[in-house]
Amino acid sequence: SQKIEQNSEALNIQEGKTATLTCNYTNYSPAYLQWYRQDPGRGPVFLLLIRENEKEKRKERLKVTFDTTLKQSLFHITASQPADSATYLCARRNAGNMLTFGGGTRLMVKP
Amino acid sequence: DTGVSQDPRHKITKRGQNVTFRCDPISEHNRLYWYRQTLGQGPEFLTYFQNEAQLEKSRLLSDRFSAERPKGSFSTLEIQRTEQGDSAMYLCASSFLRDKNTEAFFGQGTRLTVV
Numbered sequence: 336s337q338k339i340e341q342n343s344e345a346l347n348i349q350e351g352k353t354a355t356l357t358c359n360y361t362n363y364s365p366a367y368l369q370w371y372r373q374d375p376g377r378g379p380v381f382l383l384l385i386r387e388n389e390k391e392k393r394k395e396r397l398k399v400t401f402d403t404t405l406k407q408s409l410f411h412i413t414a415s416q417p418a419d420s421a422t423y424l425c426a427r428r429n430a431g432n433m434l435t436f437g438g439g440t441r442l443m444v445k446p
Numbered sequence: 447d448t449g450v451s452q453d454p455r456h457k458i459t460k461r462g463q464n465v466t467f468r469c470d471p472i473s474e475h476n477r478l479y480w481y482r483q484t485l486g487q488g489p490e491f492l493t494y495f496q497n498e499a500q501l502e503k504s505r506l507l508s509d510r511f512s513a514e515r516p517k518g519s520f521s522t523l524e525i526q527r528t529e530q531g532d533s534a535m536y537l538c539a540s541s542f543l544r545d546k547n548t549e550a551f552f553g554q555g556t557r558l559t560v561v
Contacts, residue, residue: 378553379489379537379552381550381551432494436488436489436490
């Protein structure tokens with residue numbers, strides 16, 4: 336089965352630093368990986384999508400990379416702010432467009 | 447409101463009771479998904495509809511679970527004879543089948559507590 340693995344330990348960083356979150360997948364490379372943000376008690380919110388033939392995608396302070404050799408995607412938040420504190424979920428799209436999610440990584444940005 | 451709406455937001459029920467949740471997707475979206483999320487985990491796929499047709503169900507979806515999407519608009523998820531293990535956040539998402547670059551829009555979820 337296709338699995339998505341994210342570091343379950345919370346990531347604590349200082350405001351202004353770059354946060355880097357890791358997403359690893361098993362078996363064959365997904366055609367797309369998606370990243371979502373989830374705040375406590377709320378549904379996930381879509382952030383970025385990256386295709387397997389794209390090495391990097393950017394949106395404002397966010398950057399996602401996709402390395403099919405390492406079977407890994409990295410999610411970066413530059414100049415992090417306390418408001419960026421949330422859980423970040425990585426997901427691969429399967430047939431039918433349903434998503435297989437990783438367990439998420441909680442990011443805490445301290446002022 | 448143009449987002450995905452779920453009702454109720456919270457539900458507390460006694461073990462053995464039946465519960466029903468409702469999801470109103472974004473109106474032009476033809477695909478609707480149900481996920482379940484427990485604390486500290488990512489959402490797990492339960493089932494999805496394209497228009498009114500239920501196209502796939504996860505093996506997580508026991509016989510006590512049933513979902514409908516009459517007329518391809520809103521959807522309901524019913525859990526019969528609830529068990530404590532059913533306690534979770536139930537998330538609904540919708541998307542529009544346009545191309546493969548389709549993000550999912552999630553509702554706020556229904557948190558179920560079975561006591």
